Amino acid sequence: MDDSTGSYKQNCLPFYVGDKQVGIVRRDILCHLQKYKDVFIASSSKLKLSDDLRTFKERSDTVHEVLKDLREQNVLDTLNGWRNETIDIRSSPREDPILKVERSGACLFGVIVYSVHINGYTTKDNQLMMWLGRRSNSRPTYPNMLDNMCAGGLTSGQSVKQCAIKECAEEASVPKKLTDKLKAVGCVSHIFEDKRGVFPVCEYVFDLHLPSNYEPVNADGEVGSFEMITIEKVMDNIVLEDFRPCSAMIALDFLIRHGFVSPENEKNYAYLAEMMHIPLHSYFTYTTPLFSR
C-alpha cells in the first residue's frame, strides 16, 4: 500500500448505483469525479451515480464521456493506460450488468474486476512441472515478471469460460483440443491499491494438464517467453520478487490444491487459504444471495 494515498478503509467513500453499493472511491479520486455534478452525487457518506441515468446504456455512455474528459485533462494517471475495452459492473454476479466502464477507469470506482488465470502443467519423468510465462518487457504493468501460463480480464458480455479459451489461444496458442480440457477449479479473491486506484479482484482459476510434448507459443506479444519449471522452483519464486503478485497467489493456490504446500510444511496454511478468498462479494452488499435467487 502506498502511504501517500493511505488505507482505503479510512480514505474512501462507498460508490452506489441505485440502492446498491458496487464499489469504493478514494478521496483523492473523488475530488475529480464530483466535479461532474449531473453524473455523480456526492454526500458525506457516499458517492452515487445519478438516478436520472436510468438504463444500462445511459449510465455507460455518460460515465464514458466523463472518463474521456478526465483523460483529456490528464489528471488521473490510470486513464493514460486507456484500453478501449469495457468491463461489466453488476450489483451481484447473479444480476444483469447495470453499467459498463472502460477497463482503465474501473479502479477509480473500486468495482470488482474479474479475470481468469490458467495453470498450465505437465508431467515429466514422473515429476509435476508448471509452465509459467515471463511478461514482455514492453508491458506497462509488471514488465519482465513471472506470470501464470495465461491470464486476462473478462470484458463486457464475455463468459468466464469464453475468456479462458480466448486467453489460452492469444497468450499461449493452445489448440482447441487442449482447451476442451480446461478445468475450473475455484477462484481467488483479493484487494489491493496503488496510485491508480483501488482493485478488488476476483480471479477465476483453471487447471490445464498438458501433454509432455506440448510447448506454449505466445501469439499477442504480451508474453516474452515461457518456462517449464519444477514445483520446487515455483515455491522459491513465490517468495522471491520475481513473480507478479497476483500470479504468485494463483500459483500458491495450485500448490495448495495439489498437496505440495500442506499444513505440515507451512504454518500459515489456513491464514493463506483464507487471505486468498477474502469476501469481496459480501463486502459491498449485506444481502444473502443464496436465499434470494
Next chain:
Amino acid sequence: MDDSTGSYKQNCLPFYVGDKQVGIVRRDILCHLQKYKDVFIASSSKLKLSDDLRTFKERSDTVHEVLKDLREQNVLDTLNGWRNETIDIRSSPREDPILKVERSGACLFGVIVYSVHINGYTTKDNQLMMWLGRRSNSRPTYPNMLDNMCAGGLTSGQSVKQCAIKECAEEASVPKKLTDKLKAVGCVSHIFEDKRGVFPVCEYVFDLHLPSNYEPVNADGEVGSFEMITIEKVMDNIVLEDFRPCSAMIALDFLIRHGFVSPENEKNYAYLAEMMHIPLHSYFTYTTPLFSR
C-alpha cells in the same frame, strides 16, 4: 442462527488471553463465566483470562476446574456433551498453545476449533464416485445425516496429518498403504452458532483417491453406514437437508476443485468460494503473520 440468542456481532465480547484476542463470548454465556472473578476479568469491552495465570498448565488447569464446576451446576447445555478430550488454543497457528480446554467447552469461548475432513473417492466405469458416511443414529449431533468419508477434531498436541490418519483408521478402517496417499488440498473456514455457543471452525481438507475395490468399514461406531454415490447425487444432497451442514460445504469444495461445479453452472460460484474461506485467522488479530514469522 437462533433468534433467541441473536447475532454474535451485537451480543458478544472479545475473549482475551494476555494481549491477544483468541475468541468471542456471547452475553448469555458471559453471565456464567464472570462469576469466577479470580479466573475471568470482565469489563465493558472484553472478557480476559486473569494475567495471574502465567503458564499453559496454570491456565488450562484453572479453566478446567471452572468448566467442571459449571457442568455440575448444569447451567450450560454444551457441557452435557463432555468429551474428556481437550483442544489447544493458540493466538495464531504459528505460536505454541497458550491454553487447552475441554472440547465441549470451546464454544463457550468462541475459540477457533480445527478439524480434518477426508473426501474418499474412486473411479467406476470412468465416472468419479464419492464415498460418504451416514452418521450413526445414536450420535448426539446430526444423527443419521450424511457426512464426508471421515472427519474429526484435532486434539491437544496432535498434528493435522496425524489426526487425518487416525480418523481414517477409526472411522473407515483405511489401511496404512492407503492413508499414505492422503493429499492435503486446502482448508474451509466458517463460523456458526447455536444454543450451545459460537463455533469458528477451520477444517483441513484431504482428498483420498481409493482403489475401486476398496470398501470403508467403520471401526468406532460413529458411522452407521457408507454409501458410494455419483457426483450428481452428491450435488442433489448438498441442497437437500440430508447433509450435515459443514460436511456439505466440504463436499461442495471438492466439487469446485474437481471442476463439477463451475462458473458456468453456478452463478454464486465466487460468493460460495469466498464464504467457505472466511478470514477467521485475521478476525481476532490485526497482526500480519506473513511478515512477523
